[in-house]
Amino acid sequence: MTATTRTARRGGGLPGAVAAEWTKLWSVRSTWWCLLGAAAVMAAVCAQLAVSHVYDNTHPDRPHPGVESAGEVAISAVGLVQVVMLAVAMTVITSEYSTGLIRSTLLWTPVRRRLLLAKAVVLVPVMFAVGTVLGLLGAGAASPLLGRWGTFPVPDVIADAMAVGTYAAVAGVFTLGVGAVLRSAVGTLTTVFLVLMVLPTLLGAVGGPGEKAGRVLPSVAGDHFMRGDAHPYGPMVGLAVTVGWAAIAMLAGAWVLHRRDA
Amino acid sequence: MITLRGLTKRYGETTAVRDLSLEVLPGRVTGFLGPNGAGKSTTMRMILGLDRPTAGEALVCGRPYAALRNPLRRVGALLDAKAVHAGRSARAHLLAMARSNGIPARRVGEVIDVVGLTPVARKRAGTFSLGMSQRLGIAGALLGDPEVLLFDEPVNGLDPDGVRWVRELARSLADEGRTVLVSSHLMSEMQLTADRLVVIGKGRLLADAPIAEVIAGSSRNRVVVRSPDTDRLRLLADRLTAAGMTVERVSAQEMTVWEGSVEAVGDLAHRLAVPLHRLEERAASLEQAYMELTAESVEFGAPAAAGGAGR
Ligand SMILES: Nc1ncnc2c1ncn2[C@@H]1O[C@H](COP(=O)(O)OP(=O)(O)O)[C@@H](O)[C@H]1O
Ligand SMILES: [Mg+2]
Numbered sequence: 001m002t003a004t005t006r007t008a009r010r011g012g013g014l015p016g017a018v019a020a021e022w023t024k025l026w027s028v029r030s031t032w033w034c035l036l037g038a039a040a041v042m043a044a045v046c047a048q049l050a051v052s053h054v055y056d057n058t059h060p061d062r063p064h065p066g067v068e069s070a071g072e073v074a075i076s077a078v079g080l081v082q083v084v085m086l087a088v089a090m091t092v093i094t095s096e097y098s099t100g101l102i103r104s105t106l107l108w109t110p111v112r113r114r115l116l117l118a119k120a121v122v123l124v125p126v127m128f129a130v131g132t133v134l135g136l137l138g139a140g141a142a143s144p145l146l147g148r149w150g151t152f153p154v155p156d157v158i159a160d161a162m163a164v165g166t167y168a169a170v171a172g173v174f175t176l177g178v179g180a181v182l183r184s185a186v187g188t189l190t191t192v193f194l195v196l197m198v199l200p201t202l203l204g205a206v207g208g209p210g211e212k213a214g215r216v217l218p219s220v221a222g223d224h225f226m227r228g229d230a231h232p233y234g235p236m237v238g239l240a241v242t243v244g245w246a247a248i249a250m251l252a253g254a255w256v257l258h259r260r261d262a
Numbered sequence: 263m264i265t266l267r268g269l270t271k272r273y274g275e276t277t278a279v280r281d282l283s284l285e286v287l288p289g290r291v292t293g294f295l296g297p298n299g300a301g302k303s304t305t306m307r308m309i310l311g312l313d314r315p316t317a318g319e320a321l322v323c324g325r326p327y328a329a330l331r332n333p334l335r336r337v338g339a340l341l342d343a344k345a346v347h348a349g350r351s352a353r354a355h356l357l358a359m360a361r362s363n364g365i366p367a368r369r370v371g372e373v374i375d376v377v378g379l380t381p382v383a384r385k386r387a388g389t390f391s392l393g394m395s396q397r398l399g400i401a402g403a404l405l406g407d408p409e410v411l412l413f414d415e416p417v418n419g420l421d422p423d424g425v426r427w428v429r430e431l432a433r434s435l436a437d438e439g440r441t442v443l444v445s446s447h448l449m450s451e452m453q454l455t456a457d458r459l460v461v462i463g464k465g466r467l468l469a470d471a472p473i474a475e476v477i478a479g480s481s482r483n484r485v486v487v488r489s490p491d492t493d494r495l496r497l498l499a500d501r502l503t504a505a506g507m508t509v510e511r512v513s514a515q516e517m518t519v520w521e522g523s524v525e526a527v528g529d530l531a532h533r534l535a536v537p538l539h540r541l542e543e544r545a546a547s548l549e550q551a552y553m554e555l556t557a558e559s560v561e562f563g564a565p566a567a568a569g570g571a572g573r
Contacts, residue, residue, distance in 0.1 A: 011364015012332040020362035027354035028347060095347060103312055103345040104355075104402070108362035110311045110328035262312040 017109045017118035025092065025122060034087045035130060039137055041084045045077040046138035050145035057149045070152045071160030074138035075226045078131075078164055082171060082219065083193050085134060089127060089172035090188050092119050093179035093253075102262050112257040116180055116250065123172045131168025135161030163226040170242045171196070174218060177249025181256045195219075218245040263288055263441055264309060264410060268318030271304050271465075278304040280465040281318070286443050288409070291436045293456030293473075294445035297556050301465040302445040303341070306414050310339055322410055334363040338403035339412040343395035343419070348388025352379055352398050355387060356405060365406050373401040392419030400428070410441040417451060429455045449552040463556040473548065482546035482554055485519040485527045487538065494536040501530055516540075 025031055050073055056062040078085075096102040109115040139157045143150060179188040196219040203214035214220050215232055218241065223229075225238030264286035271279040279301040286292045296302050307313040309320040311327035322337050323330065330336050346355050356370045374383045377397040382390070387398060396419050403411055413432070417425045432455055436442045446452055452459060452473075459476050461469040469476050477483075489495040492514045499509045499517055507522035519527055524543040531538055546554070 012362065016332075016362045016364050020358040023354065023358040023361055024347070024350070027351065027358070028349040030349055099347045100342060100345045101347050103307075103342055104359070106312055107310055107339060107341075108334060108359055110330075110333055259314075261314060262307075 021122040042134045043141040046142040050142035070139035070143040071157035073142040089175040094185040097183040113254045127172035128165040128169040132165030135164035167222040174246040177253040180253025265321040270317040272316045288441040290457040293452035296462040332363040334406035337410045338408040340399040343399040346387040353383040377401040486542045488516045488540035
């Protein structure tokens with residue numbers, strides 16, 4: 001036991017918690033199913049968007065959007081696919097509660113803000129990679145269907161895919177924070193779905209002041225970031241707004257985790 | 263060492279643990295006993311920093327659990343055997359656990375071996391029986407070679423061999439100088455494992471003493487007296503009652519004396535020249551001592567029913 005006590009100061013801490021979360025993420029099949037599902041939905045939605053893009057251009061009674069980059073199609077798809085993409089980020093926290101594992105996890109890492117931080121540290125690179133790969137996959141699925149109404153400028157498509165990856169990483173952290181507050185998968189999914197997808201549409205439909213208010217929503221800001229819009233604010237402002245939402249969600253999650261019994 | 267000071271936990275109206283103060287010392291197995299709902303699990307969760315005390319504090323190795331660096335190397339716990347992800351293998355579960363506290367990965371194989379799960383180490387934990395889950399939980403408790411161990415109802419779901427194995431494990435861990443706290447709602451279990459007993463009922467401390475003292479403190483210790491001379495026996499009964507003892511006539515020729523000693527009864531019988539055919543002291547079984555301690559505090563009604571659960 002003396003040997004144990006002597007070495008007890010080595011290892012562990014935040015790096016240990018991150019290593020444990022990494023191991024946990026890749027040692028359940030559901031992670032792979034989530035990612036596979038997200039990839040399938042992304043490819044399907046991009047294909048669908050490409051087909052309707054061609055339709056719009058080839059029918060006189062439709063608007064004529066012209067030639068589009070396959071990367072932009074992928075970005076448009078994110079608006080519809082994001083909740084599926086974020087499922088992994090959600091299960092990282094909600095499965096702790098649905099399985100009761102949280103009572104083990106908190107014995108390993110009793111400092112609760114450290115646990116939440118470790119989950120975020122794992123999610124950021126994973127979600128960035130997932131978003132980037134899905135962006136490329138979506139562009140690849142759209143490209144052949146776009147035909148002469150699409151282009152595939154490789155550096156731009158890669159930049160677009162990485163923008164999708166960046167948004168996925170930030171939205172993943174946002175989802176993690178919401179999950180830490182609500183604990184249940186259904187509640188988290190509903191909330192994230194409402195905030196990222198329903199609310200922007202709703203406020204957009206109201207128009208005027210509603211639309212203005214919608215600009216501060218994380219998915220709207222993220223969309224401006226990914227498209228590199230100059231209006232109503234620049235892409236970096238868009239990213240900052242999204243990051244702000246993620247930070248608030250994480251702070252709320254850390255607070256709830258700290259306050260409530262496991 | 264585990265130290266509780268005025269530990270209290272309320273859930274709304276229910277007070278699960280009430281002003282608990284005690285020390286659990288190293289080198290012995292301390293049995294943590296109480297009927298279902300007495301507050302054993304709640305106390306353990308507070309010791310481990312999972313639940314926040316309403317008042318008071320719980321310290322392990324002199325500090326709150328959450329203040330320990332790499333707590334798994336100081337404290338091992340089996341709380342809820344089902345606190346695992348059903349889709350993760352036993353091995354991966356323990357590997358993640360080891361990594362979180364900088365425990366060498368080879369320990370995973372070692373503890374899997376110790377608890378006898380090697381053949382199923384790569385199977386998903388969701389396919390495990392309660393007994394196997396319990397073994398996985400014990401493997402986790404042992405992983406960091408900790409100096410303090412807490413086991414909450416560890417023999418639940420184990421077969422007789424497993425039960426004996428857990429007893430011997432607890433004993434050997436204590437013999438190595440570790441602090442071992444084992445909870446159970448069954449006295450029969452404690453009798454065979456524990457050196458010391460902490461008994462709680464309705465969240466209150468009822469006893470904190472060596473097992474022998476818990477028995478000695480019981481008023482159920484009694485003396486059985488038998489005599490063919492019914493008149494003299496009645497006389498003896500009257501005098502014993504006058505001396506403050508409680509006498510129960512079982513039959514014309516036999517009675518039971520409570521709150522007295524075999525010496526006092528024997529001396530008096532001699533002075534009254536009562537011919538005795540039997541004079542026997544009957545110590546209360548631990549089970550009886552326990553029933554008596556907790557009779558008032560059994561949460562849901564009849565203590566007699568709880569006695570039936572003792573088997
Ligand atoms: N999370 C909780 N919320 C509300 N009441 C609880 C909670 N946990 C335990 N209790 C109550 O606290 C009391 C003690 O429970 P517990 O510690 O599980 O007892 P034991 O482990 O001794 O059987 C019981 O009355 C139980 O119903
Ligand atoms: Mg219990």
